[in-house]
Amino acid sequence: GAVVSQHPSWVICKSGTSVKIECRSLDFQATTMFWYRQFPKQSLMLMATSNEGSKATYEQGVEKDKFLINHASLTLSTLTVTSAHPEDSSFYICSARAGAYEQYFGPGTRLTVT
Amino acid sequence: QKEVEQNSGPLSVPEGAIASLNCTYSDRVSQSFFWYRQYSGKSPELIMSIYSNGDKEDGRFTAQLNKASQYVSLLIRDSQPSDSATYLCAVRGFTGGGNKLTFGTGTQLKVEL
Numbered sequence: 001g002a003v004v005s006q007h008p009s010w011v012i013c014k015s016g017t018s019v020k021i022e023c024r025s026l027d028f029q030a031t032t033m034f035w036y037r038q039f040p041k042q043s044l045m046l047m048a049t050s051n052e053g054s055k056a057t058y059e060q061g062v063e064k065d066k067f068l069i070n071h072a073s074l075t076l077s078t079l080t081v082t083s084a085h086p087e088d089s090s091f092y093i094c095s096a097r098a099g100a101y102e103q104y105f106g107p108g109t110r111l112t113v114t
Numbered sequence: 115q116k117e118v119e120q121n122s123g124p125l126s127v128p129e130g131a132i133a134s135l136n137c138t139y140s141d142r143v144s145q146s147f148f149w150y151r152q153y154s155g156k157s158p159e160l161i162m163s164i165y166s167n168g169d170k171e172d173g174r175f176t177a178q179l180n181k182a183s184q185y186v187s188l189l190i191r192d193s194q195p196s197d198s199a200t201y202l203c204a205v206r207g208f209t210g211g212g213n214k215l216t217f218g219t220g221t222q223l224k225v226e227l
Contacts, residue, residue, distance in 0.1 A: 032213065043219050044158070044202070093157045101163070102148070103204075103215060108157040 002028045004096045006106035013084055013113055020080045021109045023094030029074035030096035034103070035067070038091045050077055084113040117141060118205050120218035128226055133190040135221050137203030140184065144207035147179055148215065149188045152200045162188060193225045 003026040013019050023033060035047045048064075050056035050071035058064045068080040077096075081088055089112050097103040118139045127133045135149075146165055150158035164170045164177040164186065176189040186205075190197055200220040206213075 034214065044217050046214060049214055091157075101146070102160060104160055105150075105157040 002026075002096070002098065002102070002104045004030075004094065004104045004106040006094055006109050008109060009107060010110040011112070013111070015085055015113055016083055018080055018082045019084055019111060020078055021092055021094070021111075023077045023079070023096070023106050025075045025096040025098075025104075028096075028098045030077075030098055031074065032097045033071055033077040034095040034097075035069060035077075035079050036093045036095065036105075038093060038108075044093070047079075081111065084111070086113045089113045117216045118203055118218040120201075120203050120221045122219055123222040124224050125221055126224045126226055127193050129193060129195060131193050131225075133193045133197065133223055133225070135188040135190075135201050135203075135223065137186045137188075137205075137218055138184055139186070139203075139205045139216075141205065141207045141216075142181075142184065144181075144184075144205045146206040147177070147186045148204040148206075149175075149177060149186075150202040150204060150217075151197075152202055152220065154199075158202055190223075193223075195225050195227060198223055198225050 005024045007022045036044045038044050047062045048056040048058045052071050052074050056069035071077040093108040094106045120137050149162040151161050152158045162177040164179045170177045174191045178187045200222050202220045203218040204215040206215050
């Protein structure tokens with residue numbers, strides 16, 4: 001299967017600071033990338049969908065000014081959590097799709113806000 | 115009614131047995147169906163995709179799709195302890211947010227020695 005990488009795999013930051021998470025498709029060009037969040041023992045929650053060169057489409061209830069998404073190229077998308085608070089602590093997972101078919105997930109980034 | 119429904123389990127099977135995981139979906143125009151495996155603390159891993167009615171086999175895994183019944187299943191033959199994980203059914207269609215996957219809540223599988 002295709003490979004999606006994420007960096008960092010875990011990060012600890014102080015409340016009020018911003019954190020950037022990178023997502024890369026390593027062996028394919030991703031026309032669409034997705035960002036998910038998952039709290040312990042809960043389902044995946046889609047936060048936003050982004051297409052290369054376009055503004056991201058956010059799911060209802062997700063603050064676009066807090067979770068900044070940039071999909072600058074066909075292999076790179078970034079999620080910036082701005083002014084992070086402890087309630088933003090979660091497992092953030094990106095996913096990438098080439099064309100209309102299969103969608104692959106990155107390994108995830110565990111964010112802890114202290 | 116949830117868009118994609120799965121029994122949360124846990125489903126316990128003995129090692130070497132066949133594990134049968136089931137999923138139903140509500141959107142009749144759904145076109146693409148996927149099974150992901152997620153180990154605790156890890157991200158989902160794609161294990162099967164199926165797009166047309168019938169069976170699709172890949173190693174120990176067989177996906178089955180019945181669009182008329184709006185039903186998709188995953189069979190795992192010769193189950194191993196390493197198969198113990200949560201299995202997520204995902205569906206993608208064309209209505210509304212057709213660009214994105216809709217996930218079930220997952221079925222926890224436990225393969226016992």
